[in-house]
Amino acid sequence: MNDHERNDFFYEMFHPSLARLGPGSEATTLRALDCIRAAMARDEPRRPATPLRILDLGCGTGPQSLVLARHLDGRILATDLQSANLEALRRRAEAQGVAEKIETRVHDMRTLEFPERSFDLIWSEGALFCMGFREGLARCRNWLSPGGFFAVSELCYLRPDAPPECRRYIEGAYPAITDVETNLSAMRECGYTVIDHFESPVTDWLDEFYNPLERRLNLLRERHAGDAERMDMIQGIQAEIDNYRQYSAYYGYEFFILRR
Ligand SMILES: C[S@@+](CC[C@H](N)C(=O)[O-])C[C@H]1O[C@@H](n2cnc3c(N)ncnc32)[C@H](O)[C@@H]1O
Known part of the structure; x- marks a missing residue:
């Protein structure tokens, strides 16, 4: 396979027919949204005007954009690198009657530019690492209006005592992984107030993401039986799933609710 075929x-594997392309759930998105609504209610004078200007960064097939569109008076700009993901999002938004609230834009977030203070709320579940987590924190802060909110999830160590084989695997896959406290310090250094943070449940990984993904891998195993290179790629993703099943106590997504 050449690079194009591998891509x-x-x-x-990570096909737009999947309802989500990373761990998460509607309940978790709503929990984060509730934190933001509560913070807005506590600080009425700084409540952003509606319709809220919302950015969903690395939206994938749009599970978060769809929840936000249903629950907020706002206009959402949903961005992703893959046009097929955005097509899937647009179809879902039509089916759910919220298409007029969501604009989609294919863009590489590493080169995305917006004027300062363009958004009242930025959402990025499992995707900010694509621009570099720390760089992403700083860039998003500039794009937020003063008092604006940032809801972001990031892969973190959840305990300090991950076994060496777990560390080897996860640091090979994501060398930037660190613990929750270190990420909180980085957020404060960057000028955010941390409103809240919480751990995403294991069901967000298994029931919502890895089990459907594994069904897709099984389908592709049948379709490409005898194709060693594709089998290798499938096995790479299977190893990620197996590692999580074995070591989910030690790493996972922490959801951070931040305010500029
Ligand atoms: C782990 S998925 C999360 C998607 C979605 N937020 C969800 O929870 O289902 C990461 C997403 O980031 C997108 N992505 C990867 N690199 C990107 C980049 N450089 N710029 C924009 N999007 C990117 C991928 O296409 C994918 O949809």
Whole structure:
């Protein structure tokens, strides 16, 4: 396979027919949204005007944009690198009657530019690492209006005592991984107030993401039986799933609710 074919096969695994392309759930998105609504209610004078200007960064097939569109008076700009993901989001938004609240834009977040203070709320579940987590924190802060909110989830160590084989695997896959406290310090240094943070449940990984993904991998195993290179790529993702099943006590997503 050449690079182009490998890239295509990667997106055949992480296919737009999947309802989500990373761990998460509607309940978790709503929990984060409730934190923001409560903070707005506590600080009425600084409540942003509606319709809220919302950015969903690395929106994938749009599970978070759809929840936000249903629950907020706002206009959402949903961005992702993959146009097929955005097409899936647009189809879902039509079906749920919220298409007029969501604009989609194909863009590489590493080169995305907005004027300062363009958004009242930025949402990024499992995607900010694509621009570099710390750099992403700083850039998003500039794009927020003063008092604006940032809801972001990030892969973190949840305990200090991960076994060496777990550390080897996860640091090989994501060398920037660190613990929750270190991420909180980085957020404060960057000028955010931390409103709240919480750990995403294991069900967000398994029931909502890895189990459907694994069904897709099984389908592709049948479709590409005998194709060693594609089998290798499938096995790489299977190893990620197996590692999480074994070590979910030690790492996972922490959801951070921040305010500029
Ligand atoms: C782990 S998925 C999360 C998607 C979605 N937020 C969800 O929870 O289902 C990460 C997303 O980031 C997108 N992505 C990866 N690199 C990107 C980049 N450089 N710029 C924009 N999006 C990117 C991928 O296409 C994918 O949809």
